[in-house]
Amino acid sequence: MRAWQGSPEIYQFLGTFEAKWISWVDFAFDQRFRTFRARVAFEKFKRKAFSAYYARTKLVSTERMTVLDAVFQEQMASGSSATYLQIMMRIHGPEYFLHPARSAATSRVQMLLSGLVETRELQVSRQIDYSITGQGIAALELYEEQERKHQEVIGIQKKMMWLTAILLLSAIVQAGLLKFPALVCVKAWPWESATVDRCGPSK
Numbered sequence: 001m002r003a004w005q006g007s008p009e010i011y012q013f014l015g016t017f018e019a020k021w022i023s024w025v026d027f028a029f030d031q032r033f034r035t036f037r038a039r040v041a042f043e044k045f046k047r048k049a050f051s052a053y054y055a056r057t058k059l060v061s062t063e064r065m066t067v068l069d070a071v072f073q074e075q076m077a078s079g080s081s082a083t084y085l086q087i088m089m090r091i092h093g094p095e096y097f098l099h100p101a102r103s104a105a106t107s108r109v110q111m112l113l114s115g116l117v118e119t120r121e122l123q124v125s126r127q128i129d130y131s132i133t134g135q136g137i138a139a140l141e142l143y144e145e146q147e148r149k150h151q152e153v154i155g156i157q158k159k160m161m162w163l164t165a166i167l168l169l170s171a172i173v174q175a176g177l178l179k180f181p182a183l184v185c186v187k188a189w190p191w192e193s194a195t196v197d198r199c200g201p202s203k
Contacts, residue, residue: 014040065143066091067112068121072132072140081129084110 010021019036021027030036070090074082082090088109113130116122121136132140 012036017043064112064116065140067109068116068132068136068140071122071130072137075131081125081131083128084113084130087113087130 012019017040070087
């Protein structure tokens, strides 16, 4: 069997990007139209655009429970304590290190971590590794329960607002202050007299 009749396994690398072909037709198509290079160029453009956008956005102000939850999630994922850098990445994402305001955000989180250690919701070892305590888990569960109830109240308020609007609209229509044109109007049924006209004169 000739080489071109077999099943190829062709690899091409461009930086950290990799492409693989297992068909001569697909490989020839790529070599002709440069689809792999186009995909790489698009991916680089997308990453660059995202980095530029991320650098212009303001880092969200971090609160105590956000930090406590980040430590808990990191500890659950890794099975060990979390450093403040891991906590920052958990809160702000992997692009955090490229953000121009990272120093101020890091200082804030470090202060919150120290406060959580003082309230015994976190414990620290070697001054860099943080882990959540039973008291911290209890505080986090209480916060999540309060947040759930708060969201339920907001949902009920929205439903009541829509119900009030519907009832108000219904009252206006019934009072004759607002009229809607009939979508379907039957002048008279076949068994009725020809003089019956429910729709009135046509305009």
